[in-house]
Amino acid sequence: MRNDRYAHEVNYKWYPFTQMKDLDTRGPVVIVEGEGVYVKDDKGKTYIDGQGGLWNVNIGHRREEVIQAIIQQLQKLEYFSHFGGFGNQPSTALAMKLIEMTRPEGMGKVFFTNGGSEAVETALKIARQYWRLQGKAGKYKIIARRKAYHGVSLGGLSANGVTAYRKMFEPLVPGFRHISPPYCYRCELKMTYPGCGVACADTLQQMIDFEGKDTVAAFIAEPVMGAGGVIIPPKEYLPKVQEICRKNEILFIADEVITGFGRTGEMFAVRHGPIQPDILVVAKGINSGYIPLGATLVSDEIYNAFLGELKEGKDFKHGFTYSGHPVACAAGVANLAVLEKENLVENSRKMGAYLLEGLKSLEKHRIVGDVNGLGLLARVELVKDKTTREPFPFDQFIALRTAQKIMDHGVILRPLPGDVISFSPPLIIQREQIEQIVDAVDKGISDIEEEL
Numbered sequence: 001m002r003n004d005r006y007a008h009e010v011n012y013k014w015y016p017f018t019q020m021k022d023l024d025t026r027g028p029v030v031i032v033e034g035e036g037v038y039v040k041d042d043k044g045k046t047y048i049d050g051q052g053g054l055w056n057v058n059i060g061h062r063r064e065e066v067i068q069a070i071i072q073q074l075q076k077l078e079y080f081s082h083f084g085g086f087g088n089q090p091s092t093a094l095a096m097k098l099i100e101m102t103r104p105e106g107m108g109k110v111f112f113t114n115g116g117s118e119a120v121e122t123a124l125k126i127a128r129q130y131w132r133l134q135g136k137a138g139k140y141k142i143i144a145r146r147k148a149y150h151g152v153s154l155g156g157l158s159a160n161g162v163t164a165y166r167k168m169f170e171p172l173v174p175g176f177r178h179i180s181p182p183y184c185y186r187c188e189l190k191m192t193y194p195g196c197g198v199a200c201a202d203t204l205q206q207m208i209d210f211e212g213k214d215t216v217a218a219f220i221a222e223p224v225m226g227a228g229g230v231i232i233p234p235k236e237y238l239p240k241v242q243e244i245c246r247k248n249e250i251l252f253i254a255d256e257v258i259t260g261f262g263r264t265g266e267m268f269a270v271r272h273g274p275i276q277p278d279i280l281v282v283a284k285g286i287n288s289g290y291i292p293l294g295a296t297l298v299s300d301e302i303y304n305a306f307l308g309e310l311k312e313g314k315d316f317k318h319g320f321t322y323s324g325h326p327v328a329c330a331a332g333v334a335n336l337a338v339l340e341k342e343n344l345v346e347n348s349r350k351m352g353a354y355l356l357e358g359l360k361s362l363e364k365h366r367i368v369g370d371v372n373g374l375g376l377l378a379r380v381e382l383v384k385d386k387t388t389r390e391p392f393p394f395d396q397f398i399a400l401r402t403a404q405k406i407m408d409h410g411v412i413l414r415p416l417p418g419d420v421i422s423f424s425p426p427l428i429i430q431r432e433q434i435e436q437i438v439d440a441v442d443k444g445i446s447d448i449e450e451e452l
């Protein structure tokens with residue numbers, strides 16, 4: 001138990017994804033203020049927020065436009081239920097905006113949630129009920145990929161492909177299967193792009209053949225994998241997996257919780273295909289994290305399957321107390337207005353290219369194995385041996401330690417399993433701040449190399 005100024009922080013709270021014994025020793029970093037791409041801790045130290053909150057603060061911290069929208073909505077209506085047909089103005093305005101924005105993807109309806117996990121859960125349940133309503137109840141399996149991250153509730157967790165996140169909670173939900181990720185740096189199939197012909201996509205067809213297409217409801221995929229290590233697929237990958245889904249009558253659920261709203265230099269990352277998912281899952285950047293919010297968007301074809309007479313019981317028996325929360329949705333409307341007005345998707349593309357160029361210069365370090373990025377989503381993978389790509393032993397916690405060193409140099413970044421440092425700064429970031437990030441990473445890696 002601590003008895004210093006941080007005692008209350010660690011003596012009463014249980015932090016997510018955190019070994020509390022370790023935190024008790026090192027002490028938390030208490031963030032007290034934010035402004036644009038910067039955050040300040042309670043000791044007065046300012047950092048560049050290189051992880052954009054948790055991949056979500058797309059328009060930056062403390063934006064007056066969103067704050068005012070929240071205040072005005074609170075002064076009018078703080079909350080009312082969305083169940084059974086009670087509407088509210090901000091959720092309608094946001095739904096209209098989302099449908100307009102996803103016209104190229106062919107989305108027709110929006111179901112609101114409080115975050116990504118709930119939005120994934122909603123998508124999985126929609127997929128299962130959709131096939132049941134088609135008279136194909138046997139189509140219930142979900143195919144996902146190893147290294148995927150789809151949240152922490154039991155459905156999404158069952159789709160996750162990171163063993164460390166899964167193993168403590170088994171047995172998970174039945175009916176989930178996993179195929180190879182498009183992870184070229186460590187190809188499971190031991191092939192090399194482009195000679196491989198993107199064979200990892202073919203593992204989807206192989207799994208469908210093995211399970212039987214009449215048993216598979218959906219394939220769920222992040223267009224760029226996030227928490228599993230920022231894995232950017234070759235450009236042929238998305239069209240190829242979509243084609244396989246269509247050929248086999250399997251729904252495509254695109255999980256854009258991280259990648260949506262400009263993160264990868266396109267408004268939605270499915271546009272890198274481009275592909276048209278049947279279900280599109282969003283959260284995070286939908287309102288830049290000012291208030292919890294997520295959404296599951298579906299095509300009209302999916303939605304129409306749920307229509308019928310009351311007595312048929314086809315309605316979607318699903319929802320959350322805070323689905324369509326007026327204040328969260330008002331924040332969403334204001335957030336998307338800023339995103340568009342300030343051309344932040346274009347800034348993400350331009351600054352992302354600049355960030356990638358800077359990070360590539362770090363390949364000079366002996367422990368930097370792989371550098372990649374798309375828009376303002378990037379990765380640096382640290383390895384013990386660059387030539388053989390041998391990873392560091394797990395218990396050296398190299399990425400975690402490196403991220404801590406980088407913090408000493410004034411930048412917050414997120415370490416991921418597999419010794420990847422991930423980058424997802426607010427989309428408002430400018431060249432000078434990117435240079436500061438690259439400089440801090442350079443120094444942080446040098447510090448660790450000296451320790452090794």
Ligand SMILES: Cc1ncc(COP(=O)(O)O)c(C=O)c1O
Nearest residue numbers: 115116117149150151226257258
């Ligand atoms: C792709 C993806 N899906 C789902 C989630 C879960 O979102 P949340 O943490 O808001 O529940 C995340 C969170 O990082 C994510 O990256």
